[in-house]
Amino acid sequence: MRKTWRYAVTRLAHSVPVVFGVTIVTFLLLHLIPGDPARKLVGPHAGPAAVAAVRRQLGLDGSLVNQFGVFLSRLAHGDTGRSFFYGVSTRSLVISRLSVTAALVGLAALFCVILTLPLATLAAVHKDRLADHAIRVIPLVGLGMPAFWIGILFIIVFSVNLGWFPVGGWGVTLGDHLRALVLPALTAALGIIPLLIRSLRAGVLDVLKADFVATARAKGLREMRVLFRHVTRNALIPTVALLGLNIAYLIGSTVIVERVFDLNGLGSLMLDAVGNRDFPVVEGVTLVFAVAVVALNLFTDLVSAQLDPRIRLG
Amino acid sequence: MRLLAVSGLDVQPDVAAGRRRPFVRRAFSSRSLLAGLCIVASVTTLAALAPVIVRYGPNQQNPFHGMEGPSAAHWLGTDELGRDVWSRVLYAGRTDLVVGFLAVLFPFGFGTLLGIAAGYFGGVVETVTMRLVDVIIAFPFYVLVVALVFIIGPGIRGIYIAIALTDWVVYARMARTQALVVRELDWVTAARSGGLSHARVLWRHILPNTISQAIVYVMSDIVYVLLAVVTLGYLGLGIQPPTPDWGSMISDGQSFLSTNLWISTIPGIPIVLTGLGLSLVADGLTDVLRPP
Numbered sequence: 001m002r003k004t005w006r007y008a009v010t011r012l013a014h015s016v017p018v019v020f021g022v023t024i025v026t027f028l029l030l031h032l033i034p035g036d037p038a039r040k041l042v043g044p045h046a047g048p049a050a051v052a053a054v055r056r057q058l059g060l061d062g063s064l065v066n067q068f069g070v071f072l073s074r075l076a077h078g079d080t081g082r083s084f085f086y087g088v089s090t091r092s093l094v095i096s097r098l099s100v101t102a103a104l105v106g107l108a109a110l111f112c113v114i115l116t117l118p119l120a121t122l123a124a125v126h127k128d129r130l131a132d133h134a135i136r137v138i139p140l141v142g143l144g145m146p147a148f149w150i151g152i153l154f155i156i157v158f159s160v161n162l163g164w165f166p167v168g169g170w171g172v173t174l175g176d177h178l179r180a181l182v183l184p185a186l187t188a189a190l191g192i193i194p195l196l197i198r199s200l201r202a203g204v205l206d207v208l209k210a211d212f213v214a215t216a217r218a219k220g221l222r223e224m225r226v227l228f229r230h231v232t233r234n235a236l237i238p239t240v241a242l243l244g245l246n247i248a249y250l251i252g253s254t255v256i257v258e259r260v261f262d263l264n265g266l267g268s269l270m271l272d273a274v275g276n277r278d279f280p281v282v283e284g285v286t287l288v289f290a291v292a293v294v295a296l297n298l299f300t301d302l303v304s305a306q307l308d309p310r311i312r313l314g
Numbered sequence: 315m316r317l318l319a320v321s322g323l324d325v326q327p328d329v330a331a332g333r334r335r336p337f338v339r340r341a342f343s344s345r346s347l348l349a350g351l352c353i354v355a356s357v358t359t360l361a362a363l364a365p366v367i368v369r370y371g372p373n374q375q376n377p378f379h380g381m382e383g384p385s386a387a388h389w390l391g392t393d394e395l396g397r398d399v400w401s402r403v404l405y406a407g408r409t410d411l412v413v414g415f416l417a418v419l420f421p422f423g424f425g426t427l428l429g430i431a432a433g434y435f436g437g438v439v440e441t442v443t444m445r446l447v448d449v450i451i452a453f454p455f456y457v458l459v460v461a462l463v464f465i466i467g468p469g470i471r472g473i474y475i476a477i478a479l480t481d482w483v484v485y486a487r488m489a490r491t492q493a494l495v496v497r498e499l500d501w502v503t504a505a506r507s508g509g510l511s512h513a514r515v516l517w518r519h520i521l522p523n524t525i526s527q528a529i530v531y532v533m534s535d536i537v538y539v540l541l542a543v544v545t546l547g548y549l550g551l552g553i554q555p556p557t558p559d560w561g562s563m564i565s566d567g568q569s570f571l572s573t574n575l576w577i578s579t580i581p582g583i584p585i586v587l588t589g590l591g592l593s594l595v596a597d598g599l600t601d602v603l604r605p606p
Contacts, residue, residue: 021449029461140597143534144589146541148548149564149582152571156579160572167571252454256545260568270457271549274464282464289457297452 004305011301015294022290027071030283031064041084041277057082058279080287081280085273090284093269100170101265103177104254105247107185112243112250113236115189116196121232123197124204135197142194147253151187151260158183168262184254184261191253192246196239203238207231237308244300248293340602347598353591357584361407370398372405372558381574393566393577403581406558411588413470413553414540417477418532424478425485426528430520432486433493434512444490447483455480459542460551468551477539484535485528492524526603533596537589544585560585 038055039046055061058081059070074081080090123135159167171180207213208231216226243250255267262268266285273281341347360367370388376396384391390399432443450458462476496502497520505515546552547561555562560581567577 017445018448018452021445022452025449025453029465140593141586141590143593144537144541144586146544146548146561146564146582146585148545148561149579149585152564152568152578153582156571156575160575248451248454252456252458255454255456255460256549259549270460274460274551282461286453286457286461290453293454294452 007305008302011298011305015298018294019291022294023072023075023287024068026283026287026290027068029286030058030279031060031067031071041279080284083273083278083281085276085278085281090280093281094266094284094288097264097266097269100263101251101254101258101267103181104185104188104257104263104265105251107181108188108250108254109243109247111185111189112193112196113239115193116200116239117232117235120197120200121204121227121235123201124208125227127205132201135201139194139198142190145190147187147191147256148260150190151183151257154183154187155260168260170263180261180263184257184263187260188250188253188257192243192250195246196242199242200235200239204231204235207234210234237304240300240307241304244297244304247296247300251289251293251296337602341598344598344602346594347602350591350594350596350598353587354595357407357588357591358411361404361411364401364404364408368398368401368404370401372402373397373556374401381570381577383574384576390580391574391576393563394570399563399577399580402558402563403560403584406560406563406581407584409470409553409557410540410543410547410560410585413473413543414536414588417474417539417543418481418535420474420478421481422485422528422532422535425482426489426521426525428482429486429489430493430516430524433490434497434516434520440490443486447486450480450483453480456542456545459546460549463546463551468546469554473543473546473552477542481535481539484531488527488531489524492527493520496520496523530596530599530603533592533599537592540585540588 038051038058038060041058042050042054052061059067059074061067062070078091080094082089083093086093119135119138123132126132155167158164165183166176166180169180171177213226213230216230217223221229254265255270257263258265258267259271266288270282270285270289272278273285364372374397376392378396379388379392380394380396382388382392382396388398388400390403393399393402428443432440458480459476462479463472466472466475502515502519505519510518543552544559544561544564547559548565550562550565552561553559563581564578567574567579567581570577
């Protein structure tokens with residue numbers, strides 16, 4: 001038990017400098033813009049007083065170190081700046097959009113696991129036979145498919161032709177929301193499923209060779225039971241770990257997927273802010289995304305450690 | 315920067331020399347390498363020869379023949395401005411492929427060199443590099459790229475800089491892991507104790523034995539970068555109109571999905587084909603470069 005805690009604390013301590021680094025990089029993004037963002041924002045016709053006021057509001061006056069101090073102290077108070085376009089705090093914007101993106105990422109992660117596990121197991125069990133070859137084509141073709149194009153194909157097939165899911169939007173009721181999320185989540189998941197299948201197939205092949213599988217078979221267990229109880233369960237751990245490793249990519253692809261399916265999540269908030277040249281919102285959302293990735297990485301590592309004592313006991 | 319996983323590559327460096335068939339002979343015996351090269355060569359040739367192949371300019375508008383389906387005159391139909399889709403698909407390939415291929419060069423070179431330096435020297439160089447890698451990897455790839463392009467400004471220059479700043483981390487991580495293994499090998503120690511300088515050891519001994527994995531990864535990386543290029547185009551942040559780009563073509567066609575679905579679907583096909591070709595090349599190279 002003590003070792004479990006020690007692992008959790010070490011892992012947590014490792015995240016702290018990363019979060020700090022992420023904050024610095026986000027800060028530098030806005031504050032090292034070539035030219036004067038305040039000038040860009042107010043336009044060429046504004047007077048020097050207006051530019052100076054905007055610069056102060058952005059925290060762009062004073063030396064770089066000074067600016068960073070202001071940025072950090074604002075952050076410490078939970079203030080990530082004020083949107084120019086919407087006139088409200090970035091924080092309230094993020095909170096209002098967070099649930100859509102969180103639901104999207106959650107459902108996409110679920111799709112990743114429930115699609116990858118059976119496919120990878122099937123490929124490994126039928127190694128070098130038809131099913132294996134068919135499944136191994138998925139990574140080859142899938143890796144080169146742009147997420148937005150897959151999304152559009154889904155819309156054509158499942159929304160326009162079959163009418164099963166809405167073309168876009170979020171709907172009103174919980175049922176609407178769920179229906180609205182299926183295609184986007186599947187689209188986001190397909191971005192990393194090819195890679196997960198490839199890695200996991202190798203993982204399952206290793207598990208199949210393990211002694212405990214031979215023992216299970218020798219005990220006379222039926223093949224299906226061996227697969228479900230012994231092989232798949234052991235393959236679940238690397239799947240979760242791999243998913244954690246790639247969660248940044250999955251989260252990043254929500255930016256595109258939300259645009260394709262017209263969902264009002266964090267990703268479309270960021271893209272709208274880019275379109276409106278709304279610097280504080282771009283900065284705030286970038287920071288939130290990165291911190292979410294660090295937190296989710298930490299979470300999946302702890303879950304993996306809980307599932308597999310070998311990780312935490314070293 | 316992007317997908318991080320063991321992609322079936324050996325972490326073991328190619329140290330076992332032994333007698334092997336020449337590289338070219340091995341390359342020709344790999345079916346996936348040959349198939350991949352054929353696909354990539356076909357797509358590139360079509361794009362390169364676009365001015366010879368097509369009858370219409372990519373931006374030649376014909377308002378009276380907008381939104382027409384495939385016909386003898388327009389093999390892949392026309393878009394809402396009456397521009398020939400076949401011509402635009404080929405011309406878009408000229409831009410997208412060049413940007414995709416060129417954009418990986420800096421990350422490949424810089425990341426690999428930094429990574430082997432980090433692995434070989436250790437200490438401060440390693441700590442600083444790897445902490446920076448950790449931080450950049452924490453950003454979702456598309457979020458960071460969109461933010462960077464926002465700052466630098468949309469267009470090809472923005473793409474090059476954004477990819478250069480984000481993509482080197484994968485190479486750095488890979489090269490460091492390799493260098494950590496290679497630097498402990500006897501003949502590296504021998505080279506050092508024989509009085510060779512660090513620079514010479516790095517260049518002559520460490521680099522050649524760590525580079526093959528990076529070369530294999532370059533193939534997959536071009537796919538990812540190409541995806542990033544067209545994705546930025548789709549979002550309106552990439553290659554700017556009127557220059558044709560597969561991403562912006564797909565985005566333009568999205569408004570007409572229920573009536574004219576080919577406008578959005580067709581430009582995706584060359585992207586998938588290029589991706590398939592490069593993935594096959596990467597698979598083939600993995601086999602060919604694997605230590606015997």
